[in-house]
Each structure stands twice: as structure tokens, then as C-alpha cells.
Amino acid sequence: MRKQGLFFRARLLMTNPLMKLLSANGTLLADGATGTNLFNMGLMSGDAPEMWNTEEPGKIKTLYKGAVDAGSDVFLTNSFGANASRLKLHNAEKRTHELARVSAEIARDVADTAGRTVIVAGSVGPTGEIMEPVGTLSHALAVEMFHEAADGLKSGGADVGWLETISAPEEYRAAAEGFTLAGLDWVGTMSFDTAGRTMMGLTSADMVKMVDGLGDHAPLAFGANCGTGASDLLRTILGFSAQGPERPIIAKGNAGIPKYVEGHIHYDGTPELMADYAVMARACGARIIGGCCGTMPEHLRHMREALDTRSMDHPPALEEIVDRLGAFSSASDGTGDDEAPARRTSRRRRAS
Numbered sequence: 001m002r003k004q005g006l007f008f009r010a011r012l013l014m015t016n017p018l019m020k021l022l023s024a025n026g027t028l029l030a031d032g033a034t035g036t037n038l039f040n041m042g043l044m045s046g047d048a049p050e051m052w053n054t055e056e057p058g059k060i061k062t063l064y065k066g067a068v069d070a071g072s073d074v075f076l077t078n079s080f081g082a083n084a085s086r087l088k089l090h091n092a093e094k095r096t097h098e099l100a101r102v103s104a105e106i107a108r109d110v111a112d113t114a115g116r117t118v119i120v121a122g123s124v125g126p127t128g129e130i131m132e133p134v135g136t137l138s139h140a141l142a143v144e145m146f147h148e149a150a151d152g153l154k155s156g157g158a159d160v161g162w163l164e165t166i167s168a169p170e171e172y173r174a175a176a177e178g179f180t181l182a183g184l185d186w187v188g189t190m191s192f193d194t195a196g197r198t199m200m201g202l203t204s205a206d207m208v209k210m211v212d213g214l215g216d217h218a219p220l221a222f223g224a225n226c227g228t229g230a231s232d233l234l235r236t237i238l239g240f241s242a243q244g245p246e247r248p249i250i251a252k253g254n255a256g257i258p259k260y261v262e263g264h265i266h267y268d269g270t271p272e273l274m275a276d277y278a279v280m281a282r283a284c285g286a287r288i289i290g291g292c293c294g295t296m297p298e299h300l301r302h303m304r305e306a307l308d309t310r311s312m313d314h315p316p317a318l319e320e321i322v323d324r325l326g327a328f329s330s331a332s333d334g335t336g337d338d339e340a341p342a343r344r345t346s347r348r349r350r351a352s
Contacts, residue, residue: 078123
């Protein structure tokens, strides 16, 4: 373990732009939602957002600039579903490399004209298939799909790969190999959306052990994204921190809880709530903090101001998270070691 820690600290001091900026700033603000923002620009349900990289490049540039102008230090490319499995649903499986590359090229232009250092993170989502032995997707084919996406992102100028919303450890490991084959440094998050676990049963402690076991394929940073609400995500971040990980932790929670209103999904998290979440995420141990579904530029502006002007000198207790951000979706974090409050205990207070 000591040898591994020394190796990781050596990587930390290398030249990856993300790690250099993190070392200089201490905490980085990532971006918000991709899908929510694109739906507001006219993307229709069922359409592939990645097609807009070539069909509506101006709107993708607007998406990226929205995050940068709001103060994000890191923003993700519009390439979440740029893999052969997902694009096959749109008869575009042969365009994986192209669509990933173009997403990064547009992002590179936005970052290079921002007037400050901004990191382009190449988004890579799950394949949408279940891996062997439960499903039919082989490890070799999964590695090939992730490699193709990562190579496209690297060709387009991404500073780092950003794996997100993964549920299965087998898929996380396959992606790790794919990034390594492409020669692209990467970070990776999983979604803990099933009573404190991923859909495939991993706890926060399980993820730390898995990441530590990846050796030369390991990410520069790891964490959680999406899931349910911001409260649940912070409980997962506390679970990561309790393991004493060497790598920086990423927190990218949804803007509140999704609600179906008049035919559309809305998230009830206000900019003020997300500002509280950002301050608390840092207190929980996260160093790269952003939003996921429902998070708009206005949320990011409040998060930026909160991270720059407010502090919290202690990791919040579970009761404090509930009080400020709302109830957890389940009674425990999946490990059986805690019992969370079922509802708010008092009127929500603002993180100081």
C-alpha cells in the first residue's frame, strides 16, 4: 500500500492539466448537467445528444460556455453516449470516434479562449449493456468500445477522460483498460442510486478498494455522480472519506430530486441549495465538486460564489445534511452501519 501511495503521489506531480490545476487551487468546480441543458435548447426525448456535435455545434458551444462563464474550472464534453453500443440505436455506431473527437474539438476551442485555465474532460458513459457472466457483453468488447471513445476524445484535445454513471465494477475495469490503451489520463465516478449502493451492489467502501486495486490502470481521481438527491450523494462521499483514500474525491450530485410535472422532469434543487451542497461536499472530503442532472448555469454561479466565500470546518453529520439538503432516499448507506434521519429535523439552515 505504501508503494502504491508513493506511485500515486508521483503521478499527482506529473503534468496532467487537471492535477496541476487542482494542486494550485485546492478545490475545483466542475460543470452541471448536459442533458437538462440540451433539452432546454430543443433536444427531443429519444434523440442522441452526441449527434448535435456535428448537427448543432453552436448549441454545444453554448452548453460549454454556460459552464465556463458560470465559473467552472472543469467541464465535460457532450460524448456521454458516444460508444458503439449506444450509437447503434441510432444507426451511428461507426461514428463513435468522430462524434467523440468533435465533442472535444468544440470544447478545446471554448477552453482555449476562456482567458483562464479551464480543463476539458472527455465524458464517457456506460455502454448500456450488462457484462458477462450476468449479461452478454464480453470484457474484450467492452474494452474495445471504451478505447475507441477515449481515443476520439484524446484526438479532439481532451485534457482528461471522465468516466461517469457506472454501476458495475466489471465495466469500470474495462473502461480503465480502454483509457490506458488510448494513453489518456482519466477520472471515474459511479452512481450510488440503490439504497446507498450502485445498481450492481457496490458500496462506497467497495469502490475505494476496487480503485486501489487497478494498479497502473487506476484513475487520477474517483467519486460519485448522479444517483438520487444531493443528500444521498454526500453520504456516499463521507463513505469514501472514511476509507482514507490517496486520490482526490469527486462529488457531482443532482440538483435536488427529480419530479414529473406536466409531462417533463424537473429537479427541485434551488441554486441556494446547490450552494450549500457545494460547501458541504468540500467539508465531506470532495475536492472536485460539480452538479449532475438538473444543474444549470445559475446553480453553478451560486456554487462558485459559495466555494470562494464560505467555509465549513467540520464534516457534516447525517442529521445536518438532512436539515440543510433534504431527506435521504433510504434509511442506510447500503452497509448496514448507519441509520439516517427519515425527514428534516428543523427548518433548513444555510451552510456558513
